[in-house]
Each structure stands twice: as structure tokens, then as C-alpha cells.
Amino acid sequence: MTVVDIHAHVFPEISRAESRLLTGDDEGPWLRTSDGPDAGMMMAGAREYRPVRRTLWDPATRVADLDRLGVDVQVLSSTPLMFGYGLEAERAADWCRMVNSRILTYSSHAPDRLAPLCQVPLQDTEAACTVVSEAVRQGFRGVHIGNHLGDRDLDHGALLEFLTHCAEQDAAVLVHPWDLPAGPRFSRYMLAWLAGMAAETHLTILSLILSGAFEKLPASLRLMFAHGGGSFPYLLGRADNAWHQRDLVRADSPKPPSAYTERFSVDSAVFDPGALRLLVDVMGAERVLLGSDHPFPLGEEEIGGLVRGSALTDDEKAAVLGGNAVRFFGLHHLVKEGAR
Secondary structure (H helix, E strand, C coil): CCCEEEEEEECCCCCHHHHHHHHCCCCCEEEEECCCCCCEEEEECCEEEEEECHHHCCHHHHHHHHHHHCCCEEEEEECHHHCCCCCCHHHHHHHHHHHHHHHHHHHCCCCCCEEECECCCCCCHHHHHHHHHHHHHHCCCEEEEECEECCEECCCHHHHHHHHHHHHCCCEEEEECCCCCCCHHHHCCCHHHHHHHHHHHHHHHHHHHHCCHHHHCCCCCCEEECHHHCCCCCCHHHHHHHHHHCCCCCCCCCCCHHHHHHHCEEECCCCCHHHHHHHHHHHCHHHEECCCCECCCCCCCCCCHHHHCCCCCHHHHHHHHHHHHHHHHCCHHHHHHHCC
16 A cells, blocks of 8 residues: 655754744744754754654654655645744745745655645735745645634635635645643643644634635635544534524534535544544545654654554555545655655
């Protein structure tokens, strides 16, 4: 079977001086590295944000990981800390172009194995459309974006304009939760990641559905949500029930939420066989793609292990492990050259 992991992060080597120069922010993101397999630290200015493995910035180490794990192709996206959505638009565009250039260089180490996604200055629609168009011409397979901008969810008019542009450019869109809920209730036990991420993605999907946004977006838009769609697939029955029972819920959506699952895909990063079976039942096997969150500790260490060991049929496993990703990201040429 072809194995394609569509949810994997990179943080190219960016110095504090480079970050400060482009962002104009002394607290901007950069990468502190030293020798050794686990000798990296994601930084926010002088603050240590998260220790990281060499795979995150060293493509040779990553390809060795993929060989060991039996992964043919990995789709790469930036680490959300790097989005730069709080920057002034011109600085943000310059920052994104630099990050994209580094990701492209990283991917060029093994162009038959590593497929890059760009990032864009989402806070400025015109600039974001320009950057994604440039990136598509440079060979990026799509774009990686956060799930909201402050109080604006993806159903906001400016963000719908950007998503429509992505469809016109045939750029796939991977949506990742970021800027997670904060406060004392989320500060313990990584609850912002364990509960907040799932809630953020659920909120974004329902916002697109209940606002009627999918009625406005081109059907050709290739839209993907990380982490199994958050809590959306597991609470879809509740949303459908609310749509049928309350006119307040269905005011802007002509169809119940379950009617829109064919408009987007999700990754398989749910870490439980029962959850995976439910996810495939809700979304359809053709809309679930292997995603590991590699190389972070909250990701799947044995990439594809959950799918391989699940009760899915052989056809479903083949689709989730790679077949769906080949179609979604247009990777036929990579699989032909790179699959073992």
C-alpha cells in the first residue's frame, strides 16, 4: 500500500536575528538548535516554548524516519507558532515568504518524498491570495492555515474570499487549530491541547455549516481539518438534532450538518480504533486521510499503526493510508516515483 502522511510539521532553522528583522517583534518565533537528536528548542523571543526533535529542522533525519516507519510521502506544514497572524500585513507577507522559502528548501532535499504546504498572511485577504498564488507556481501542494483570526471564523466574508481563491488556484487547504483557549481551566495538564484543540476545530466546522458558507464556497474546494475533525464527528448527532428542533440553529443553513460531510475531509489522528471506526462511518472512508502530527510527542509515533491495526476493511485501509491523499493533494507523480 502507498502510505502518505498528510499532517506533519516543520520548523526550518530561523535565527532570532532573522525573526526580529522580519517580524519587528522581539518576541517572535525562532529555533535554537545544537547537536543531538533532541537538541532543539522552539523559542518565542527569549521564552522557551517547546523542546523539539531534530527531524523538525533536518530533512535528512526526517527521511530516515520515513524509511524506518514505512512512509512513502509526507505532506509538510509549518508549526502554528510561525503563522504570524498578529503582524502588520506587509511584515506578515515578508515573514510568510521567508518561511515558505525555507520549507521549499527543506522539501527539496527529497522532492519525491516531501510535499510542502505554504503559509499565508491570512489577516490580509489580498496579500494572502497573492502569496498562495505565488506558492502554487513554486510547487507547493496547498496551504496550511489556522482555524480562526481572533473573533473571525472561517465563515467570515474575507476568509471565504480567500478560500474561494484557493479553489480557483486548485490549492488544497489544511486547517489546523491554533490560538487555543486560555485561562486557569486550560492551563493544567495540557488541557488547551487535549480539550481546546478539539473544541476549536468543532467550532470552525459548525460555523462553516450553520452560517451557510458551504452554499457559497465552490464545490471544488479541497478542505481538510486536522485531528480527526476535532469533536465534530462524535457530536454530529447532537448538531443534527438541534438543527431539526430549533429554528435558531437552522436559520442560515438549508440542510442539516450531516449533509455537509462530503464538503471536507479530516485526518486520522484520533489514536483509538473505535474512534477511527466511527470517524470513517461518519465521514466516509474516502474523506479520512492518514495524519500523524509528526514529529511532536502528541503525534502518532508509529505512523499508520492505528489504521493498519484497525478493523477497517483492506480497501478502507488502502484509501486512508494513502489513496485518498494521492487524490486530495495531487501526488500521483510522487507516488509513481517515490513509493516503495
